[in-house]
Amino acid sequence: MTRVQILGVSKRYPGRGKDAAPVVAVDDVSIDVASGEIHAIIGYSGAGKSTLLRLINGLERTTDGRILVGEDEVSALPEAKLRAVRGGIGMIFQQFNLFFSKRVAKNVEYPLVVAGVPAEERKRRVAELLEFVGLADKAQAYTDQLSGGQKQRVGIARALATNPGLLLADEATSALDPQTSQEVLALLKRVNNELGITIILITHEMEVVRAIADRVTVMEHGRAVEQGDVFEVFSAPATEVTRRFVATALPTEPDPDHLAALRERHRGRLISLTFRDGDVDQPVVFRTIAERGVGVSIVHGGVTDVGGRSFGKLTLELIGDDLKVEHAVAALAQETELEVLA
Numbered sequence: 001m002t003r004v005q006i007l008g009v010s011k012r013y014p015g016r017g018k019d020a021a022p023v024v025a026v027d028d029v030s031i032d033v034a035s036g037e038i039h040a041i042i043g044y045s046g047a048g049k050s051t052l053l054r055l056i057n058g059l060e061r062t063t064d065g066r067i068l069v070g071e072d073e074v075s076a077l078p079e080a081k082l083r084a085v086r087g088g089i090g091m092i093f094q095q096f097n098l099f100f101s102k103r104v105a106k107n108v109e110y111p112l113v114v115a116g117v118p119a120e121e122r123k124r125r126v127a128e129l130l131e132f133v134g135l136a137d138k139a140q141a142y143t144d145q146l147s148g149g150q151k152q153r154v155g156i157a158r159a160l161a162t163n164p165g166l167l168l169a170d171e172a173t174s175a176l177d178p179q180t181s182q183e184v185l186a187l188l189k190r191v192n193n194e195l196g197i198t199i200i201l202i203t204h205e206m207e208v209v210r211a212i213a214d215r216v217t218v219m220e221h222g223r224a225v226e227q228g229d230v231f232e233v234f235s236a237p238a239t240e241v242t243r244r245f246v247a248t249a250l251p252t253e254p255d256p257d258h259l260a261a262l263r264e265r266h267r268g269r270l271i272s273l274t275f276r277d278g279d280v281d282q283p284v285v286f287r288t289i290a291e292r293g294v295g296v297s298i299v300h301g302g303v304t305d306v307g308g309r310s311f312g313k314l315t316l317e318l319i320g321d322d323l324k325v326e327h328a329v330a331a332l333a334q335e336t337e338l339e340v341l342a
């Protein structure tokens with residue numbers, strides 16, 4: 001379990017060309033990752049995520065600010081000391097970065113060889129790791145014969161070999177299909193739960209954050225534009241970039257084109273309701289509508305799980321006498337976050 005403190009960190013690269021302005025890849029970012037937390041850093045391409053990851057493992061130096069991994073200030077340590085710190089940090093990658101011509105067991109064993117662990121202990125540890133990731137029967141298979149999901153399991157086993165307190169995941173599921181991604185994410189959740197390892201993952205996929213992260217930092221143009229508990233951030237996004245991510249994985253209100261199409265088919269009053277983590281009782285909502293003598297159909301949206309809590313947006317069509325619909329809307333507005341769609 002390792003705490004990671006990113007304190008007012010910036011990274012600037014020299015601009016290309018003689019008088020070019022420097023590129024600000026990371027701009028005054030602060031993140032406090034508690035030990036045992038899964039923290040997702042989400043952003044579109046060029047937001048500065050990979051740069052931040054390289055600063056955390058000390059592959060690059062900060063221009064300003066400090067980074068502490070546990071007790072170690074990686075932003076200030078000399079290279080020789082950094083190597084020891086990196087021993088406590090596991091990494092997994094989008095393209096797996098395995099030795100593809102070597103057997104699975106050899107890949108997992110590699111960091112243990114580098115660390116000078118005796119052969120007997122290496123053998124025991126490799127068997128234990130392969131068991132943990134569900135690949136005990138593949139120990140002697142050649143890595144290039146495995147599926148993408150199996151390769152990433154090997155990557156995870158290798159990353160865990162030296163018992164790190166921190167795991168950095170660089171777009172670890174971006175090369176995998178949705179089903180396999182979910183399996184790998186479930187394995188990462190086990191790594192976190194059962195071994196207590198802190199995980200920082202960078203991604204451009206909202207689904208990854210939704211599935212396993214506890215807290216999230218949204219990055220744009222090098223800055224951390226939103227930060228906090230996954231549910232809080234995504235159920236009430238404060239920035240446009242976060243809203244765009246939310247729209248890719250969570251139920252939303254219909255966009256203007258979709259709303260126009262819905263209008264063609266539904267002549268009743270269209271309203272949108274927001275459900276946040278049991279703060280509204282769905283049966284109460286539907287009973288309220290029925291009690292006013294109003295018909296209802298769900299025309300868009302749904303309810304899903306975000307950071308282990310339920311979140312939903314439902315667009316409903318209320319059908320019936322104008323006055324009754326009016327009363328139903330007024331009664332619902334007392335109970336839930338409601339918007340009448342114009």
Ligand SMILES: Nc1ncnc2c1ncn2[C@@H]1O[C@H](COP(=O)(O)OP(=O)(O)OP(=O)(O)O)[C@@H](O)[C@H]1O
Nearest residue numbers: 013023024025043044045046047048049050051052
């Ligand atoms: N070594 C470098 N020299 C100059 N500019 C760099 C360097 N590394 C990154 N950048 C620039 O810093 C910005 C952030 O890049 P970074 O790769 O960290 O973003 P990212 O969010 O990880 O995006 P991607 O997922 O596409 O890698 C970009 O404008 C990039 O061009």
